[in-house]
Amino acid sequence: MSHTVCLIPGDGIGPEVAKAARRVIDAANAHIDWLELPAGAGAVDEYGDVLPDTTVQAIEIHRVALKGPITTPIGKGFRSVNVQLRKRLNLYAAVRPVRSMPGIKTRYENVELVVIRENTEGLYSGLENEITTGVVQSLKIATRTACERISRFAFQYARERGRRRVTVFHKANIMKLSDGLFLDCAREVHENEAPDIQYDELIIDNGCMHLVRDPSEFDILLLENLYGDMVSDLCAGLVGGLGVVPGANIGNGCAVFEAVHGSAPDLAGKGLANPLALIMSGVMMLNHLGETDAAARIKTAYDRVLRDADPREITRDIGGQGTTASFADAILRRMELA
Numbered sequence: 420m421s422h423t424v425c426l427i428p429g430d431g432i433g434p435e436v437a438k439a440a441r442r443v444i445d446a447a448n449a450h451i452d453w454l455e456l457p458a459g460a461g462a463v464d465e466y467g468d469v470l471p472d473t474t475v476q477a478i479e480i481h482r483v484a485l486k487g488p489i490t491t492p493i494g495k496g497f498r499s500v501n502v503q504l505r506k507r508l509n510l511y512a513a514v515r516p517v518r519s520m521p522g523i524k525t526r527y528e529n530v531e532l533v534v535i536r537e538n539t540e541g542l543y544s545g546l547e548n549e550i551t552t553g554v555v556q557s558l559k560i561a562t563r564t565a566c567e568r569i570s571r572f573a574f575q576y577a578r579e580r581g582r583r584r585v586t587v588f589h590k591a592n593i594m595k596l597s598d599g600l601f602l603d604c605a606r607e608v609h610e611n612e613a614p615d616i617q618y619d620e621l622i623i624d625n626g627c628m629h630l631v632r633d634p635s636e637f638d639i640l641l642l643e644n645l646y647g648d649m650v651s652d653l654c655a656g657l658v659g660g661l662g663v664v665p666g667a668n669i670g671n672g673c674a675v676f677e678a679v680h681g682s683a684p685d686l687a688g689k690g691l692a693n694p695l696a697l698i699m700s701g702v703m704m705l706n707h708l709g710e711t712d713a714a715a716r717i718k719t720a721y722d723r724v725l726r727d728a729d730p731r732e733i734t735r736d737i738g739g740q741g742t743t744a745s746f747a748d749a750i751l752r753r754m755e756l757a
């Protein structure tokens with residue numbers, strides 16, 4: 420049986436890395452029919468909207484998407500398409516596995532953690548207003564429903580994957596109500612539904628210090644929306660940067676797979692972006708679809724490319740001199756050799 424997967428190339432480096440990911444997934448003999456959909460700056464000219472309804476509807480129908488990054492204007496302009504998409508499809512859990520990669524030298528060797536981020540509320544509510552000239556407010560929303568749901572997701576994920584520990588980073592010493600509710604829910608779910616999994620909490624500033632001192636201390640990090648966003652990039656820095664960290668946005672009906680990185684305007688159009696993060700997101704997607712053979716084939720191939728570390732093949736962000744295309748070619752060659 421083949422699966423229809425919605426492919427959103429996105430903005431900036433998005434189309435370049437999406438093309439590479441598609442080539443690699445097709446070459447792994449995955450049973451995928453691609454349905455390319457517009458979203459982001461490129462969608463405005465043709466469809467008059469950064470997130471056309473038809474794009475959201477197609478994902479609702481087919482339930483799975485692979486998405487490139489989408490640019491969000493800073494300090495003005497339209498609301499983030501990523502945030503809109505997560506809200507409209509109720510993709511409440513972002514899952515970002517962060518692991519040390521073969522051949523990529525960093526300060527740390529044994530990083531094997533997963534960031535689980537609440538994806539629908541917090542300060543991303545977009546509820547901001549100017550109370551009076553020179554005074555603005557942004558509302559941080561926390562609901563019991565969403566806090567319980569993400570806590571339950573994290574503990575279930577831990578159990579299904581044989582993980583031992585869930586750690587919440589919070590700031591409930593300052594945001595006593597909103598982060599306090601998040602903590603209450605995590606504690607309750609742990610006590611009532613997952614007492615066999617270890618659970619602990621750290622105030623986020625201290626948590627970040629522990630993360631950069633010894634990331635191998637951690638297993639699953641559970642965070643509300645903004646903290647999850649920031650800590651994901653911090654964690655990417657522990658294992659070689661944004662070019663090597665994949666992600667999934669999971670809801671009850673749909674799943675949208677995307678890299679942690681953004682549209683990297685500094686690299687766009689130059690063919691220099693690392694495609695691996697989106698390819699790894701594609702591997703997560705294939706596993707989600709039950710296409711486990713194709714997923715394993717791709718993972719084995721890119722691990723080989725990284726282990727061989729031929730600088731002509733890999734991109735600059737991880738010490739090479741290659742291009743987006745040369746990286747994809749290298750993965751294709753290792754798959755053929757297997």
Ligand code: NAI
Nearest residue numbers: 488489490491501661662679680681682683686692693736
């Ligand atoms: P960014 O992740 O695009 O770039 C940060 C740095 O990492 C840049 O130096 C960039 O060159 C590098 N980088 C990112 N991806 C890379 C890759 N695949 N290979 C090699 N180097 C890579 O973050 P930035 O600059 O803060 O945001 C740019 C735009 O992306 C903004 O409009 C932001 O809103 C958007 N964004 C979109 C996301 C999404 O669609 N899920 C996620 C994060 C940001």
